Amino acid sequence: MPGVKENQLQEAVAFLQKTGSTGGNSVYEHLTKVVWKILQERPADAVDLLETSYLAKQTNFEAKQPTAPLLTQEQVEKSYSKAAAKLFGNPDVPTDSETGEPVESEAANEYECENVMGDAAMFDAVGAGLGRTEMYGIMLAVKQLGETPALGVATVRFFGKVLGTHADYYVFETTLKEPVEEEEEALGPNDVPMEKGSGSNGYVYFVCNQLGGPLSRLPSVKPTHIKKARQLKKFVTGKLDAPVSAYPPFPGTEAHFLRAQIARIAATTVLCPVGYFNAGEEGALEKAEEFTPQPAAEMGSAASWSHRYPHLKKQGRCALFVKEAEEGAEEKEPTEEESEAGPEALSTLDKDAEVAGGEGWSPVFSSSNQNVKFQVAGVRSNLWPGALAVTSGAAFSNIYVGWGIKNAPFVPMPPPPVATEYDQALVESKDLPVRPEPEAPPAEDAEAADE
Amino acid sequence: MVMQLPNLTLTLEALAPSGLVLAAEQQAALQHSLPVKQAQAGFKTLNFWGKISARNGKDYLIAEGSNGAYVSDKRLVANNKYCFSQDAITWVDLEAIGEETASRAGSFTTQLSGEPSKMYAYTEPGQPAAEPKEGEEAPPPNVTEVSELQRLRHTVDQISEATGVVPKGTQLLNATNSVVPNHMFSGLAYPDKLEGYAHAKDGPDGPSLAEDVRGIWSLHHDSFKGTTVCRSLLWPGYVFYYSAATCSWGGLYMGSGQKNNDLIFML
Numbered sequence: 001m002p003g004v005k006e007n008q009l010q011e012a013v014a015f016l017q018k019t020g021s022t023g024g025n026s027v028y029e030h031l032t033k034v035v036w037k038i039l040q041e042r043p044a045d046a047v048d049l050l051e052t053s054y055l056a057k058q059t060n061f062e063a064k065q066p067t068a069p070l071l072t073q074e075q076v077e078k079s080y081s082k083a084a085a086k087l088f089g090n091p092d093v094p095t096d097s098e099t100g101e102p103v104e105s106e107a108a109n110e111y112e113c114e115n116v117m118g119d120a121a122m123f124d125a126v127g128a129g130l131g132r133t134e135m136y137g138i139m140l141a142v143k144q145l146g147e148t149p150a151l152g153v154a155t156v157r158f159f160g161k162v163l164g165t166h167a168d169y170y171v172f173e174t175t176l177k178e179p180v181e182e183e184e185e186a187l188g189p190n191d192v193p194m195e196k197g198s199g200s201n202g203y204v205y206f207v208c209n210q211l212g213g214p215l216s217r218l219p220s221v222k223p224t225h226i227k228k229a230r231q232l233k234k235f236v237t238g239k240l241d242a243p244v245s246a247y248p249p250f251p252g253t254e255a256h257f258l259r260a261q262i263a264r265i266a267a268t269t270v271l272c273p274v275g276y277f278n279a280g281e282e283g284a285l286e287k288a289e290e291f292t293p294q295p296a297a298e299m300g301s302a303a304s305w306s307h308r309y310p311h312l313k314k315q316g317r318c319a320l321f322v323k324e325a326e327e328g329a330e331e332k333e334p335t336e337e338e339s340e341a342g343p344e345a346l347s348t349l350d351k352d353a354e355v356a357g358g359e360g361w362s363p364v365f366s367s368s369n370q371n372v373k374f375q376v377a378g379v380r381s382n383l384w385p386g387a388l389a390v391t392s393g394a395a396f397s398n399i400y401v402g403w404g405i406k407n408a409p410f411v412p413m414p415p416p417p418v419a420t421e422y423d424q425a426l427v428e429s430k431d432l433p434v435r436p437e438p439e440a441p442p443a444e445d446a447e448a449a450d451e
Numbered sequence: 452m453v454m455q456l457p458n459l460t461l462t463l464e465a466l467a468p469s470g471l472v473l474a475a476e477q478q479a480a481l482q483h484s485l486p487v488k489q490a491q492a493g494f495k496t497l498n499f500w501g502k503i504s505a506r507n508g509k510d511y512l513i514a515e516g517s518n519g520a521y522v523s524d525k526r527l528v529a530n531n532k533y534c535f536s537q538d539a540i541t542w543v544d545l546e547a548i549g550e551e552t553a554s555r556a557g558s559f560t561t562q563l564s565g566e567p568s569k570m571y572a573y574t575e576p577g578q579p580a581a582e583p584k585e586g587e588e589a590p591p592p593n594v595t596e597v598s599e600l601q602r603l604r605h606t607v608d609q610i611s612e613a614t615g616v617v618p619k620g621t622q623l624l625n626a627t628n629s630v631v632p633n634h635m636f637s638g639l640a641y642p643d644k645l646e647g648y649a650h651a652k653d654g655p656d657g658p659s660l661a662e663d664v665r666g667i668w669s670l671h672h673d674s675f676k677g678t679t680v681c682r683s684l685l686w687p688g689y690v691f692y693y694s695a696a697t698c699s700w701g702g703l704y705m706g707s708g709q710k711n712n713d714l715i716f717m718l
Contacts, residue, residue, distance in 0.1 A: 071674075071675065075674070075675060076675070079673075079675035079676075080673060080675065080676075081675055081676060123472070124472065124474075124475055125474060125475050125476070126474055127472050127473050127474030127475075127477065127502075128472055129472055130467055130468055130470065130472070131463075131464065131467025131468065131472055133464070133467070134467060161468075161470065163470065163682070165669045165684065165718070166669070166671075167671070168468075233713050233717055234716070234717050234718075235684065235718060246716070300508065356561055356562065357561055358506050358561070358562070358564075359506065362504075362505075362506055362508040363508040364508050365508070366474060366475065366476060367476050368476070368509075368537070368538035368539075368540075369538075380508075382506070382562070385706075385707060386470065401470035402470065403687055405687075405717070407707075410713045410716065412716055
């Protein structure tokens with residue numbers, strides 16, 4: 001510029017380079033960026049774009065990101081996502097490392113299961129279940145459980161999810177092709193033996209903490225576990241081998257406690273529409289030959305549903321156990337537990353007891369408008385919050401998603417009575433303490449005698 | 452981009468594995484009915500708060516409206532308004548209740564019936580009446596009525612007070628002491644610790660969840676995906692999530708509206 005002295009120019013540049021007091025940026029630097037941005041992007045109407053200057057300043061800001069530590073390969077391998085991803089797609093065919101030819105692996109197990117995604121759509125319609133994404137993973141987990149040859153299951157049903165304080169349990173209800181071999185129980189004179197392969201142990205349950213993660217078979221339930229579990233109100237932790245720290249003490253680990261809770265939940269909340277099954281001999285259910293699904297409006301009523309699984313008695317068994325009188329002994333009166341008469345098989349829900357001053361079951365519908373066609377209808381349990389049964393057309397399904405806690409007033413057990421004081425006079429013992437025998441020197445003859 | 456408002460779709464997606472699922476019809480209806488209600492009532496924001504289940508199956512959906520909060524005398528003044536709906540379309544204001552009504556409503560512990568017009572009889576605790584003399588009638592007990600909606604509002608207030616979790620640092624106080632979202636929030640440094648989260652009712656500088664009674668929160672953190680899910684054990688049904696990857700968060704309550712008073716025996 002003519003007429004401007006060198007030192008004036010330098011002074012001006014120095015002024016422009018002075019750092020601004022608030023932004024930490026100088027006018028000079030900022031104008032440089034504006035010019036650079038215009039030259040980079042070469043907009044046709046650069047002069048009109050007064051905001052260009054503003055844009056340069058706006059994009060200058062970079063928030064400080066918390067530095068996430070890079071994951072190690074081991075962490076990736078151990079991650080839940082990695083395990084869940086294995087459920088998807090076709091399995092790799094194992095190949096012989098020398099010849100490169102595929103190795104024949106064991107054939108997949110044949111099994112039966114329900115239409116999990118069809119059920120998921122029904123749960124979604126009434127606002128229950130676990131969402132479509134998770135239910136898809138469950139469908140694949142059911143497939144994995146069914147196809148594993150080593151487990152040899154005949155049927156699989158997704159029972160539900162028991163929420164825990166540290167991890168959750170996905171619970172699968174199965175029947176096995178080969179019955180579980182049970183160890184002999186060590187029973188006391190007043191103990192009640194467990195049911196083998198029927199009643200409360202009619203199904204075998206598998207659980208996993210994560211879909212695609214390792215599956216564990218829960219132990220069979222014993223009457224004593226059920227009786228003790230009824231006295232407790234407790235969250236599960238998510239670790240099967242964790243002790244159940246509670247009073248009165250629970251005879252087993254969390255696996256036994258979880259199994260007892262599942263037995264209680266299943267006996268009360270697994271339902272089927274009235275008329276779908278007929279009660280055969282000895283409590284066995286037979287599918288009715290003709291079953292006409294009721295309209296959805298009817299299926300929200302408790303009278304339209306019946307209990308599918310046998311009633312779990314106070315004794316901790318479904319079928320009562322009466323101890324046979326010993327020969328020669330007088331016949332004893334059966335105790336209160338032994339003479340409990342439960343409801344008939346397939347009894348309807350309207351015969352259930354009241355829960356907390358109201359109906360035991362509440363209706364659920366997929367729409368608040370009764371005239372919507374193809375509605376999904378069902379009932380949800382007020383006794384075991386989280387348990388629900390829904391139906392649409394001829395399909396019906398049950399699910400439990402909850403904390404495994406019964407909705408009943410909880411009265412903690414009082415501590416055991418204080419032991420009575422020793423009421424005899426305190427007398428010094430006349431017996432002298434036993435004199436310790438002098439240690440015999442190692443017998444040298446013993447070895448000789450052995451030979 | 453930092454989240455400005457809770458995103459219901461993301462929240463429902465993140466909370467479904469904990470059993471918080473909204474019926475398909477309700478989710479569809481909310482997309483239309485909430486903006487309509489927001490415009491009619493003139494709220495700055497109207498967010499879905501959760502669902503309180505009712506005995507007759509007609510659950511109460513709750514939405515929380517706000518016109519901004521500010522801090523006065525070191526206390527947060529939020530003045531949140533609540534609306535309820537049973538069909539996800541018609542939203543009705545849920546009137547605030549006074550302290551006296553709240554204590555009466557708090558004496559009922561049963562689940563709500565689902566009939567908004569239902570009245571509950573509340574007998575005032577008082578001096579046991581003296582034995583009536585012969586020929587005189589006993590004085591009638593001092594009975595007041597508490598409506599279902601008062602109970603509903605009391606439940607919502609209780610749950611909001613005890614939950615309403617936000618990640619620390621997502622809100623700021625501006626020069627006029629109003630609470631504003633922090634546009635420069637760039638994620639929590641320790642998302643796996645309760646110290647990273649606080650109650651919205653305490654304002655931006657409130658204590659963290661770690662200062663609550665110990666054991667009432669169950670926090671699950673997946674370090675691989677950077678997601679945290681935090682469940683209340685005191686109010687089972689309240690679940691909160693935070694995702695470091697998308698820098699989003701949200702919490703909902705879906706339960707029976709009953710506090711878990713037996714928690715001490717259950718851990």
